[in-house]
Amino acid sequence: MLYINGSWRDSSNGGKHEIRSPHDGALIASVPQASIDDVNDAIAAARASFDSGVFSSWSWSKRSALVSTIADLLERDAAIIAKKESDDTGKRIIEAEYDVADVVATFRHFAKLGLKEQDHTVDVGLANVTSQIVHEPIGVCSLIGPWNYPLLQIAWKVAPALVAGCSFILKPSELTPQSAIHLIKLIEEAGAPAGVANLILGPGSVVGNALTTDPRVDLVSFTGGLTTGKTIMVGAAATVKKLALELGGKNPHIIFADADIDAAIDNAVTGAFLHSGQVCSAGTRLIVERSIHDRVVKEIVRRAGQIRMGGPSDLSAETGPLISESHLKGVESYVAAGVAEGAKLLVGGKRSQLPEHARGWYFLPTVFDECNTSMHCVQEESFGPVMTVEIFDTEAQAIAIGNDTIFGLSGGLWTGDSLKAARVASALRHGTVWVNDYGPYRPQAEWGGYKQSGIGRELGSHGLGEYLEIKHIWTNNSPSKSGWFHDFAEGERQ
Ligand code: NAD
Numbered sequence: 001m002l003y004i005n006g007s008w009r010d011s012s013n014g015g016k017h018e019i020r021s022p023h024d025g026a027l028i029a030s031v032p033q034a035s036i037d038d039v040n041d042a043i044a045a046a047r048a049s050f051d052s053g054v055f056s057s058w059s060w061s062k063r064s065a066l067v068s069t070i071a072d073l074l075e076r077d078a079a080i081i082a083k084k085e086s087d088d089t090g091k092r093i094i095e096a097e098y099d100v101a102d103v104v105a106t107f108r109h110f111a112k113l114g115l116k117e118q119d120h121t122v123d124v125g126l127a128n129v130t131s132q133i134v135h136e137p138i139g140v141c142s143l144i145g146p147w148n149y150p151l152l153q154i155a156w157k158v159a160p161a162l163v164a165g166c167s168f169i170l171k172p173s174e175l176t177p178q179s180a181i182h183l184i185k186l187i188e189e190a191g192a193p194a195g196v197a198n199l200i201l202g203p204g205s206v207v208g209n210a211l212t213t214d215p216r217v218d219l220v221s222f223t224g225g226l227t228t229g230k231t232i233m234v235g236a237a238a239t240v241k242k243l244a245l246e247l248g249g250k251n252p253h254i255i256f257a258d259a260d261i262d263a264a265i266d267n268a269v270t271g272a273f274l275h276s277g278q279v280c281s282a283g284t285r286l287i288v289e290r291s292i293h294d295r296v297v298k299e300i301v302r303r304a305g306q307i308r309m310g311g312p313s314d315l316s317a318e319t320g321p322l323i324s325e326s327h328l329k330g331v332e333s334y335v336a337a338g339v340a341e342g343a344k345l346l347v348g349g350k351r352s353q354l355p356e357h358a359r360g361w362y363f364l365p366t367v368f369d370e371c372n373t374s375m376h377c378v379q380e381e382s383f384g385p386v387m388t389v390e391i392f393d394t395e396a397q398a399i400a401i402g403n404d405t406i407f408g409l410s411g412g413l414w415t416g417d418s419l420k421a422a423r424v425a426s427a428l429r430h431g432t433v434w435v436n437d438y439g440p441y442r443p444q445a446e447w448g449g450y451k452q453s454g455i456g457r458e459l460g461s462h463g464l465g466e467y468l469e470i471k472h473i474w475t476n477n478s479p480s481k482s483g484w485f486h487d488f489a490e491g492e493r494q
Pocket of ligand 1: 144145146147148149153171172173174202203204205207208209212223224225226228229231232246247248249279280281381383409449453454
């Protein structure tokens with residue numbers, strides 16, 4: 001169902017959308033597909049609720065308490081939500097459970113952050129002036145999410161928007177809407193006033209333009225692909241909307257010869273093939289020092305060939321299917337292009353041939369060796385389980401290769417030399433850099449991209465700042481004339 005102005009309802013034009021399992025194509029759910037009229041109603045509801053002050057005038061502590069209650073409810077319903085998430089995405093239930101735990105942690109982080117004093121005074125050097133810097137909610141937000149970590153990516157937006165006092169229209173990916181529907185139920189149960197949280201379902205091609213160009217929307221916060229992000233920027237320009245964009249990545253993972261090689265190999269396998277590579281920060285671009293190349297690649301290929309794939313209820317599975325047939329076909333084309341441009345296919349490169357995977361979208365973990373920075377497969381994000389391998393000889397080369405990308409989301413490096421680690425971490429132009437590790441994050445630390453990986457930051461304290469306007473209030477406590485222009489008496493000036 002759609003949720004608009006505090007009421008659950010079907011699409012005004014009766015539109016429906018089927019959600020099918022990536023594991024076997026089984027019908028999971030049928031949900032309404034919103035019309036443009038529904039989008040207009042949702043934006044109107046968000047605008048009216050924001051302008052009325054019914055929520056935006058709540059104190060910081062009251063809004064934080066609401067977000068804290070939502071965290072409690074998410075924890076209560078964690079198993080139900082994890083099942084929905086696992087059904088929609090095809091990921092194993094245990095991974096979905098980790099994701100829900102991260103969602104709870106996100107809500108708790110922002111609830112706590114909302115209790116910290118945001119405003120302050122500044123000394124402008126005048127005894128008679130009080131100068132205050134105050135933070136106010138940015139207004140009405142369109143919050144648009146992807147399908148790989150559906151609820152988590154949305155939580156990074158919804159939690160700070162609520163703490164800040166914004167009203168919003170949430171649009172999850174059309175492929176994975178179930179967890180977002182449940183979240184909105186919990187926000188309703190927690191007591192958010194009608195019109196503050198609104199839910200629109202449907203593909204971006206139908207509802208996206210209205211959500212991102214409407215003059216009544218103040219901010220668009222979007223997580224998804226680079227091409228969609230560019231489209232949104234163009235549409236938002238007409239009304240100079242604030243934008244927060246979390247886009248793609250092509251993330252370098254550098255291994256120096258002086259690293260703990262076994263740990264580096266193990267993390268390289270996890271970094272590239274976790275969730276079948278459908279991770280914005282996946283370390284799919286391996287950059288290895290020449291002297292250890294053969295050992296590292298041989299071992300990664302061996303490990304990649306062993307990875308067990310399976311559906312949500314397969315307890316022995318280690319990773320799952322791709323999200324859809326069209327995504328699978330996209331990964332196949334990407335691999336074919338890699339072979340055509342001379343990358344050496346060492347393992348994988350095709351759909352799983354197992355009979356139990358025949359009705360799903362399973363693509364085998366794939367490794368390409370003998371790659372270089374000019375190749376399409378090195379520069380483009382496949383968003384699938386495909387690792388490319390490049391070689392370097394010097395530290396400067398490793399840095400140059402790691403930065404030779406239009407993206408800048410994340411990267412990792414392995415070395416036993418702490419000074420080298422500090423130099424390389426500083427030189428990499430990526431929003432997150434892992435040293436002797438790959439992949440972990442916490443809501444307390446900012447997340448976001450350099451270059452074309454995005455605009456702004458989620459999480460940390462900046463992740464709340466995206467949803468706030470900053471106002472300077474100058475108060476003269478002993479008013480006087482400015483005296484700038486001469487004050488002539490009537491008739492005095494000729
Ligand atoms: P996508 O761009 O296809 O879709 C993302 C969302 O945008 C969906 O809800 C979709 O319906 C909507 N959308 C599509 N066209 C739109 C339009 N014209 N206007 C407004 N909304 C529109 O991306 P996806 O395939 O769902 O997700 C995969 C991409 O997301 C990858 O590139 C991945 O790297 C990126 N991603 C980035 C992060 C990050 O933190 N930087 C996190 C997760 C995913």
